[in-house]
Amino acid sequence: MVRTLLGLALSVFPLAAWACDTALVLMVDVSNSVDAAEYRLQTDGMAAALRDPEIVDAMVRGQTAIAVVQWSGVDQQALSIPWQRINTGLDAQALAAQAAAMPRAFVLSDTAPAEAVYFALELFAQVPDCAHKVIDVSGDGTPNAGSDVRAARNAAERAGVTINGIAIESMGLAITGFYRNALITRNGFVITARTHRDYPRAIRTKIFRELSQVLG
DSSP, X not given: OHHHHHHHHHHHSOGGGGXXXXXXXXXXXXXXXXXXXXXXXXXXXXXXXXXXXXXXXXHHHTTOEEEEXXXXXXXXXXXXXXXXXXXXXXXXXXXXXXXXXXXXXXXXXXXXXXXXXXXHHHHGGGOTTOSEEEEEEEESSOOXXXXXXXXXXXXXXXXXXXXXXXXXXXSSSOHHHHIIIIISOTTOOEEEESSGGGHHHHHHHHHHHHHHHHHO
C-alpha cells in the first residue's frame, strides 16, 4: 500500500519538479580595503535586494538555493550563511534578516579571489539537484595574494558553473576590466558599482538579472 501511494505521488509530482533552478553563492569582499562602513553598505544592500518583491518572486518561482560567503586572503573564506532554500516569501524574509545581521568574518586581510572561487565551487556538492550554479563575486580590488584567477575561472567553466561579478570602483584600480578579463566566465557578466554606496543598486540589478536569465 505504501509503495502504491509513493508511486502515485511520484507520477503526479515527479522528482524533477522539486529540483531548484539556481544555486547562487553570494561572495562578499571583506579584505583590508573594505572599512566598517563599506562592509555595512554591502550587507545592508544584500538584505535590501533579498527583500525586493521582484527578486523574492523570482527566488520562490525558481525554488532558488542561496549561500553567502565572506572572502579575503588565501586561507580566509567563511560560509557565513549556509544553503537556504527559498520556497516561500517567509524563507526570503528570513534570509534577508540573516544577511542584515551577519557579523564581519575577517579584518586587515589580503585579496585572493582565486581561492574564494575554489571555496565556492566546493559548496555546490551540497545542492546537486539545482540545474544552474552561479558564483556572484563582489570586490573592490585586484589580487595581492593567492593563485592565478584565470585558472580558477577555467575550473568553474569546466564544472559548468557561471561566475558573475560586481566590480566596486572605489579606488581607481579599473576593477571592472579585471573582472571582465580574468574572473567572470564566458557566460557571465559584470555590473559596475561606482562606489560602495552604489553597491545596493548593483546587487539588486545583478541578482534579478541572474534569476531572470534562468526563469526566462
